[in-house]
Amino acid sequence: MSEAAEKLRADKWLWQARFFKTRSLSAKLITGSHLRVNSDKVVKASATVKVGDVLTFPQGNHIRVIQIDGIGTRRGPAIEAQALYTDLSPPQPRDIGKPYAERGGRPSKADRKLGAQIKRGELE
Template structure:
């Protein structure tokens, strides 16, 4: 893949957007400035320049991505092409997949609270139950 950045380094917010970690560049900049992204173990600003070989830790939506920058691109690429811009740590990938499987099982188990307002029968049962407590 060609280096679209034009040089050896690129801004971290631009790279995160191009690699499809964030939908917009401003969201990427907010995440970086908010401490959700670390470069080589340290907190950085959105204007920080990164290059191939840098280690990034990205926290997004309760998930943690630990990736190594392989290539640079200033343009947003398709998902398969964007995946070639970085290499994810195998332990990070395994943790994320386990967490996603756990979330999927919780969703299949059903909602934690009833969906919507109670129906006529439910209201009658609630009234009956609360009246028994009063007496």
């Protein structure tokens, strides 16, 4: 029984570690050949993962590289889930853009009216 507790299906582990909201979303990622376990592509959601494996998969706009530190018994709170892995991904640069203050702020209603009058040729 201890050997069975040391391994878990990849889709279930990704769901328990809270990388995906549902287990079917994690299974869809795996069946789409977007998961690598120790640099080997995985195409079946039933593939097993164990402690020490390194998972690589896309999430949002960046690639996640995760090392498995533990196999959970349930999908618990976020703090419990974060204890199951170590994030090996490099920090992603933030692309926030310029705030309104740096661009001169949002145009007021008067500014918009003035711009519309200039477009129409009413003002020169």
